[in-house]
Each structure stands twice: as structure tokens, then as C-alpha cells.
Amino acid sequence: MPLDEKDYIYLGSDTPEISYSFNAGASYKGFDVSVIFQGSANRFVYRGIDNWTVPFRANYTNTITSSIGNVWSPENPDAYYAPYTNDANINNYNYQASSLTSQDGRYLRLKNLTIGYTFTDKLLQKIKFLQGARIYATGTDLWEYTKIKDGWDPEAARDATGLKRYPFTRNITFGVNLTF
Structure with missing residues (x-):
């Protein structure tokens, strides 16, 4: 379903x-x-999708450092951030409005x-x-x-x-x- x-x-x-x-x-x-x-x-x-909330969202832009060591991998399955990519289609999917992008x-x-x-x-x-x-x-x-x-x-x-x-x-x- x-x-x-x-x-x-x-x-x-x-x-x-x-x-x-x-x-x-x-x-x-x-x-x-x-x-x-x-x-x-x-x-x-809620943090929208932009260069300041999505690590390495675009080439040649500054990014946040809070993602360092906190990116998903098989060895780090409870990480907050999705794997690094600058593919807009993947980032738009990974960081859409959800409980992930809505913070306390x-x-x-x-x-x-x-x-x-x-x-x-x-x-x-x-x-x-x-x-x-x-x-x-x-x-x-x-x-x-x-x-x-x-x-x-x-x-x-x-x-x-x-x-x-x-x-x-x-x-x-x-x-x-x-x-x-």
C-alpha cells in the first residue's frame, strides 16, 4: 500500500x-x-531545501558542518543526514518536508x-x-x-x-x- x-x-x-x-x-x-x-x-x-540545510547541495557553495560524521552509511544507520550528493533530484527527495526536516x-x-x-x-x-x-x-x-x-x-x-x-x-x- x-x-x-x-x-x-x-x-x-x-x-x-x-x-x-x-x-x-x-x-x-x-x-x-x-x-x-x-x-x-x-x-x-521546518528547514526548507537550500544550500544551508542540505550538505553539498550544489557545487562551489558553502555548506553546514553539522553533517560531518553524521551521514548515513551501512556502518552509521542512525545518522541524521542522507549520504552526500549534489544531485538535485536525490536531495529534493531526501530532504522533502518531513519529520526529518522539521526540528524540535x-x-x-x-x-x-x-x-x-x-x-x-x-x-x-x-x-x-x-x-x-x-x-x-x-x-x-x-x-x-x-x-x-x-x-x-x-x-x-x-x-x-x-x-x-x-x-x-x-x-x-x-x-x-x-x-x-
Whole structure:
């Protein structure tokens, strides 16, 4: 009996059913720390057929590295990716819309972490021209838990294809606040 549209099942929506965040902060003897976690649940992400989702889809194009060591072979039957080929007919069949190309889009991300130190008034009295001083380091998107297999940012819109898509990035900023 061949498969047809009656065999389709609903895998989920790109719109998260639950979006959440929580934060915390503390300070002690001039040191302070604050954290913000953010995420979503019950979300599925469909990755269409393009050069960023199908390894070696076309000659002379960049490709993802998540497929390395995770390509099907008789020795690796549980691999996520189909065998490498740049034959469009084979790739269009292997990567058609299915549970293979629909990924669990839930995630939890350490969105922001700030650690700082505020200098005491006693120390600042020695420096006559400063009324306040604080040094800090802030990191954004430092850590993430996700089941997205291709390394792309799970916050990106579903239709983020080609140049609209970007990988998960981390930023660290150091700063000084001075009050004169």
C-alpha cells in the first residue's frame, strides 16, 4: 500500500506555544551579578531545501558542518543526514518536508549575564575627582540548550533562508562607569 496524504501527521507549529524568561540578581560587598534566561517551548522549525540545510547541495557553495560524521552509511544507520550528493533530484527527495526536516525548536538561552564591581567610597576618597566608579563585564547569548541540529539561531524566523539566516553568536562587552 503506497503512502499518500492520509499518512501525514501534524508535527507542530513554528509559533511557540510558550515563550518565557526569568531573571535574578544579587550583590555583596561591591560585587553584583545579574542573569536573564529566555526560551520557548512547543515549537517546531521546518528547514526548507537550500544550500544551508542540505550538505553539498550544489557545487562551489558553502555548506553546514553539522553533517560531518553524521551521514548515513551501512556502518552509521542512525545518522541524521542522507549520504552526500549534489544531485538535485536525490536531495529534493531526501530532504522533502518531513519529520526529518522539521526540528524540535524549543530552547533555553542565557540571554544576558553581567558581573560588576562598584568601588567603595573609602577607596574613591583617595581619587579626589571621582564620585563613583564601577567596572563590569556583560555577556549576551553565552549559553544555549536546544535540539536544533543545524547550528542556526532558534529565534530566527522560519522563512529565514539564504542570507537572512545567521548562526548563533555570542558577545562579551567590558565597561567602566565613572561619575565625576
